[in-house]
Amino acid sequence: MLKFKNSAKNLIAVTRTTYSRYYSTLEPAEHAPGQEENEAWLTSLENSNFDENFYFKKISNEKPKEYQKTPYRFINEDTDTGIMNINLLINTQTIKSSPYSSLSARQRPKAESNFSDVRVLKLSSGNGGNGSISFFRDAGRSIGPPDGGDGGQGGSIYIQAIEGLTSLNKLKQSYRAGDGEKGQQRQLDGATGKDILINVPVGTIVKWIPDPLILKEQGKEVQDYIEYPVEARGETMEDYDPKFIQIRRDDYKVGEGWLFKDNDKTEEWHKDKEFFNTLNMKVSKYDEKIIKEEEVGDLFPLHGLDLSQPSPAPILLLKGGTGGLGNMHFLTNDVRNPRFCKKGRKHLQGHFLFELKLLADLGLVGLPNAGKSTLLRAISNARPRVGHWEFTTLQPTIGTISLGFDKDSFTVADIPGLIKGASQNKGMGIDFLRHVERSGGLVFVISLGNNDPVADFEVLLNEMGERVQNKNILVAATKADLENTQERFVKLKEFVEKQNGWKIIPVSAQNQENIENLILLMGECAGKL
Template structure:
């Protein structure tokens, strides 16, 4: 199941002619998003806040740019910083710099493993096929009644959430295009529907709508490392805080294909004008249905559960009407049909956040790799775990035969300033956000282990630590001077964090490794119980 990142449940939207929603049928001219380099001057105050389920905090205040010009839609302005939940460096990495690819290539070369956790994708659903102009023919009738079929529907774009141990977005392509529907045929045969696209995404992916990247990048130029709270996006939202996406296409009453004479010839005929008024109403219904369905939650989709069946993301265009629909008492042999409706193109940001019971955090050279090797040696049945220093990975630890295994997300060492995106920064910290508990690895061989722990706590931040149980693993215990460093670290924890646990470990000698595994299992087990309530 996929849940929205705010308080209303996401479901596939379908429209009925007699929908209970108080939505007046209205055709909206396609309007692209707008970018402002300062807060729009015509903004009026509005008490409106979007709140995510996972963050008990105010995310973004949306200011109306103008009065509500369409029923159900409001034009709003939101800063880029607010749109990305305050994570401005995150957006810089995607839209401006090439750091992600450089780091990924370096890590893949060193560790022989590809790992990508951010990916921009451009998705396009298929256009509907055109209708057909055809007439029934047999040995006795050379020119029978109209029998041109409708065009096929354009292909949809689906997403499918799968559970993958070696989760990564490196296999996701940058562009997916569904096939267009085929043209209608004679004998009242409809065209074939276009082939759908199904994209398999790893469990833990968050999907966010983004503006056109090549346009958006222009506003990022020269802003690396700076706040983006002075750049505003103007969007249209419905009453459920969904972003309205727009597809190109002909207006209601247009989109005709003429096989004889030109459009001007028919527009001057009264019989065609009467027919076109009726067809215009059908077009309005179709366009309204498109607009009603072409919406996406402003805070995105959180793919935190495996889907039982693919979820529809973008709908293909409807097929055009064949000439068999246009026979009237005044039109005996219609030599015209309708074009298929276009598909829709939208850009999305995919952000992978690893899912594990525990998150393992430490400074560089804290002894984390040695600890993991010691755990692996003590528990040979460690599954799907590659010990790395440049890329995040998830490992499975089997504590005992009669107990369920637990998973640990190991992220490379972070440095002071990681939360401000120094070093690899937020590229790593995102992978412990979903963990139920945190394991901090602190070396006793440094001058001040307490100061090292404070750096880790500061960089991880209170939001990522909220409602998480914590275990402190004090490594390199053999290097501690008569245990003084360990005593200082334990006293600091007992004074400030009474509910945390701490254990000294000497990984090379295997001392306290079994007890460390047991304590890690207790934290993971406790979190699983909490999740099941």
């Protein structure tokens, strides 16, 4: 049999009588699928039985119709998507306002340049490259068999929580993965678009949110939406409790997405031809498969992705578009001269809210200037800022405390001081409490240098509200080295011990007094002893 190679040097000249004879006696270009292979592939598509249940189960409860106009839809099936572990679902937490909103302009840039725990990012994956329409050519022959390669896969956006990061401030405002390149002649597939991997600190929660600009136009606040992802849009329905958001690609439907080579023989011309319609019916099955895979793959947990552990591998957030098929796939018995290929599938785009909740075993809670940072310096390797003025601590610091070489160590988070009215956003507000929210225990740091430590403790308990529930509590009465603190300590001890038998210990962080005992009690509070 005569060989038709894709290199001119290897080409064996053939004399052809008719076009069809030419094709029936020649094999196509070296790696391009041949006519027989294409026929077999199209037949397999025709007979293929995609697990419709698998795909449609997830969207069967999709309601109501008008939501479908939006570029996203809610899905309420609680099924594993195959790319994301459902166990990662968490409850939505409230975000009220910028943690820095109440700071003076002088303080703000300092705080924001080093630390950021809430960010909104615009993310887009890449478009799939278009297929290519090309025919083998050489000097002796004006046109050969189709050899147009496939478009490259669009780049995807991945996220990975890694240890050693403590802030979201390095993230950019938007990320866009690369587009797949278009297919090339000689069966060359287009290059794959560049993926993007976003590294975040362990403890980051990622939530999908609608475009903040659109929300603004509608007079809605991103914050409201985050607090009640569905309710704030007035879209809650009885028995409708969506678990996923499906961000949709504004793209061609099954049987569409063809690109044609000739200006005069466009889609209209082809749609009149039986050979094209027959082929399109078969290729539609391929479209269906790709689109169904997108429906499943493009789901995101509505209540967010909680990266509370280092991610063993990057997690796919937004998948790039699939590359379009080149014309080499469409050479069949009926289609001798496929002057068409498929477009690449489009990218996905969405806005995501990144919220960092540092993960420490214990949280230090106290009024400004109570001595929290000094205490953390005394007991751990952390070096938080210490000052004589209030609100020295503008960003949370985490210290690690060792209980000895044969015991677990534990971590302690120092957060900015709370003041009366903090829950109404006074001082630094209470947004920083997100960083002690997931701690098993809280250590209240009360200064014995203040006149009425009991009243101080009451202020803190008021501001903390229900946040103290289900937590181990310890009170560190600090600055015990100061004069006349004995009597204050006795009163405070009495008050503390009345509260569910909580423990209290006097210390002087400055003079390193009673620190060993404090560490032991803290280890107990952290559940490590």
